[in-house]
Amino acid sequence: MRNIIRKYGDPILRKKCQLVEEVGSAERNLILRMFTIMREHEGIGLAAPQIGIERQIIVIDTGEELLDLINPQILEERGGDSLTEGCLSLPEIFIPVKRPARITVEGLDRYGKKVGVKAKGLLARVIQHEVDHLKGILIVDYANEKRMGKVDHLLNDLAHQSKMLIDIKNKSGRLNSTDRRDEKMGGQ
Numbered sequence: 001m002r003n004i005i006r007k008y009g010d011p012i013l014r015k016k017c018q019l020v021e022e023v024g025s026a027e028r029n030l031i032l033r034m035f036t037i038m039r040e041h042e043g044i045g046l047a048a049p050q051i052g053i054e055r056q057i058i059v060i061d062t063g064e065e066l067l068d069l070i071n072p073q074i075l076e077e078r079g080g081d082s083l084t085e086g087c088l089s090l091p092e093i094f095i096p097v098k099r100p101a102r103i104t105v106e107g108l109d110r111y112g113k114k115v116g117v118k119a120k121g122l123l124a125r126v127i128q129h130e131v132d133h134l135k136g137i138l139i140v141d142y143a144n145e146k147r148m149g150k151v152d153h154l155l156n157d158l159a160h161q162s163k164m165l166i167d168i169k170n171k172s173g174r175l176n177s178t179d180r181r182d183e184k185m186g187g188q
């Protein structure tokens with residue numbers, strides 16, 4: 001399996017992602033690639049920064065509902081519940097997160113058309129998790145002190161691995177060429 005998912009400690013996961021100004025074939029291809037990567041890693045949601053792309057794009061497949069959104073904006077939030085969440089960027093770490101139970105989200109579809117989605121249950125939760133990624137927010141930010149104490153050593157390990165990967169990348173032309181491809185896609 002390709003080890004393409006950026007993990008905790010990679011600075012891109014803390015960046016505020018850029019709005020997508022034009023939606024074209026590059027964005028459609030990126031969305032398809034994101035669906036493939038998400039499924040390869042058995043995820044139910046993926047945000048572009050998790051594969052090193054600083055743009056506001058998310059994809060979701062809860063098993064019941066499929067959704068991809070560009071520049072998603074949560075407009076309404078109602079109710080609230082708590083559920084333990086995981087994240088492809090934080091393997092083996094699970095954090096109970098309180099979130100609004102029902103939301104209305106707006107964004108663009110893969111053809112650049114404005115869409116609005118009313119969501120509840122798991123879909124609402126995954127949308128909020130992925131929108132958080134676009135703002136540089138991770139599930140550990142919701143952890144209380146006790147939970148943080150339990151996952152601290154895992155976070156340190158991940159941060160250490162991410163740092164090593166970045167060091168290797170900086171030294172390796174082969175991996176840099178992959179990054180250049182992503183940057184080019186980001187510029188279109």
Ligand SMILES: [Zn+2]
Nearest residue numbers: 086087088089
């Ligand atoms: Zn995540």
